[in-house]
Amino acid sequence: MLRCGLVLVLLWVAGAAAACPNLGSAAKHQFFSTRQLIDPKVTPVRAGGTVLLEFCETIPGNGNIPFDPSIGIYYTADKKRMDLELRTAGDCDTVLLIRSPSGRWFFDDDNGDGRNARLRIGGPREGRYEIWVGSNGGVACPSLLVLQSFRSVTRLAEIDARRGRI
Numbered sequence: 001m002l003r004c005g006l007v008l009v010l011l012w013v014a015g016a017a018a019a020c021p022n023l024g025s026a027a028k029h030q031f032f033s034t035r036q037l038i039d040p041k042v043t044p045v046r047a048g049g050t051v052l053l054e055f056c057e058t059i060p061g062n063g064n065i066p067f068d069p070s071i072g073i074y075y076t077a078d079k080k081r082m083d084l085e086l087r088t089a090g091d092c093d094t095v096l097l098i099r100s101p102s103g104r105w106f107f108d109d110d111n112g113d114g115r116n117a118r119l120r121i122g123g124p125r126e127g128r129y130e131i132w133v134g135s136n137g138g139v140a141c142p143s144l145l146v147l148q149s150f151r152s153v154t155r156l157a158e159i160d161a162r163r164g165r166i
Contacts, residue, residue: 009149016098020056021132023099028071034079035085037149043080045070045133047094048140053107061107064096065134071145075101084150086131087118101127109136122152 007084032041048068053059075084088094096117098106102125112118115136133145 010024020059021051021097022068023130025068028101029074030071031074031131032147033075033076034084034149035080035145037057037084040148043145043147044144047088047090047092047143048135048138049132051134052119053095053097053134059097061095061097061109061146062103062148063093063109063136064138064140065095065136066090069099069130071131071163073147075124075126075129077124079149083122083150083152084118084124085118085120085146085148085150087112087146087147087148088116088133088143089113090116090133090135090141092139092141092143094141094143095111095134095136097128097132097134097139101125101129120150 014136015085016048028043031041051067052063053061053063053065086098088095088096093115094111094117095109095120097108098119100106100121106119106121108119110117124157133143135141
């Protein structure tokens with residue numbers, strides 16, 4: 001009886017580990033600098049997957065994402081005071097999960113147009129970003145991932161404050 005219980009616990013732990021996304025295994029890798037992303041770069045991806053974020057305690061968010069990242073990017077901040085924005089354009093309810101070079105997680109659902117996701121990272125660090133494009137409701141769909149750099153909103157507010165506009 002004890003052996004049977006131990007086997008069940010081991011299977012549960014293995015299942016819980018499989019419920020989290022895989023790190024460092026994106027099939028696609030792209031290299032971008034801040035200057036290159038002033039004009040948006042669009043990558044087709046499939047939104048959705050078999051990993052349920054609700055069951056991965058260490059990662060924020062909800063929805064279904066692929067096990068491996070949809071894409072990995074190497075980002076170079078060659079122009080100061082720029083934000084990095086990532087957004088989706090899909091036919092289903094999309095979500096974004098991003099792991100920054102420092103290991104920080106970012107998640108979004110529905111801050112983009114309609115049911116699409118949008119994240120803006122202020123003062124992004126240089127290095128590798130792993131990006132998962134997922135969906136809500138278990139429905140997968142073709143989607144576009146758009147990467148773009150923008151002048152920092154915080155920096156613009158600081159400039160306006162100095163000019164007496166705020």
